[in-house]
Amino acid sequence: MPDNFRFYDLRHTGNTLAADSGAKLKDLMVRAGQSSERAQLIYQHSTAKHQRKLVQGIDAEVRQQLSESLADKRTAREG
Known part of the structure; x- marks a missing residue:
């Protein structure tokens, strides 16, 4: 084990990754x-x-909501 190893480093790394x-x-x-x-x-x-x-997550969410909105409008026009 390196001399400069600290258990805190494991905690920090684990929490950062999480x-x-x-x-x-x-x-x-x-x-x-x-x-x-x-x-x-x-x-x-x-x-x-x-x-x-x-940004990718926000973009995907906006595209999904837009798609759902357009589908709802098509359904309303057809129904």
């Missing part, structure tokens, strides 16, 4: 045994990769 995977704040707090949102925010980093995932 946050990047999309875990909600409350989930992360429970996982880490924290009662404070402020403490959990230490593990949440904004990366370019994560920002792209957010």
Whole structure:
């Protein structure tokens, strides 16, 4: 084991990966045994990769809602 190894590093890495995977704040707090949102925010980093995932998710949601809206309008005209 390296001399500069700290168990905190495992905790930080695990929580950072969980946050990047999309875990909600409350989930992360429970996982880490924290009662404070402020403490959990230490593990949440904004990366370019994560920002792209957010944009893709927003884009998919908007496209889905638009598609549903257009389908509803077609159904209303036909019915």
